[in-house]
Amino acid sequence: MAKRKLLKDVDPQAFDTMLGFEKYLTTSSLSKIHAELIKIRVSQINGCSYCIDKHIQDALKYGEQPRRIFLLSVWRDTFLFSKEEQAILALVEEITLIAQHGVSDEVYDTAITVLGQQYTTEVMMAIIAMNAWNRVGITTGREPE
Template structure:
């Protein structure tokens, strides 16, 4: 699959505006939690570039491999705190909005886990990764190629 469009080159002002929001979120949301949010939304949106980037970044910052794999099935996983679960549930509902938006149950759990400011910053973080995902999926943005794997002798 070839990249359709390089948004950063074609619309640099718009790209920089999204990057400005990204920089705000990075400065105001716990990095460990931010990696989980970005990875979860990217899984839901099918953005291979973002899944690759955010899992790689999380590993570099010390996140455990098993937790990253478990983001895909976080509801059944024992690896997440109640605060992380509230953020992941909010990520699911905001990413999938649908007809019902964010459920009252998910919102109440998020309000219990976060201050109003933290909740506002989480909403911005979830919204920002959804913008990046939509750019990546729409333009067929691809992750860097993997190094060739050695084949086992038969």
């Protein structure tokens, strides 16, 4: 396979549009740890090695515990994630795998109850943005640096 060109090198305006998502998220109330857990879990599901590597490094920089990262893919089977994080991760999985069965009322309603409408909206936007970044990264053949 020939080396594929990066989005920013081919169409800087398209890349800037993607960065608009990031700008919004940095002005939101989403915690850095929640944001990185979202990015890592979405990337695990989608199989984006570049993004998994990048966001694990970022999460560690922000103080996330390695043990929680190691167990993120099996978060339901541990006691390491708070009620809020469980609501976030359930939403991550259903939105990322939306073609399978949509987003259930149970998962959505739990997120609203636990996180509130505004924070749930910010979580949704982070999930949507990360899914978009994964698709760009995978399509252009990004690999961990």
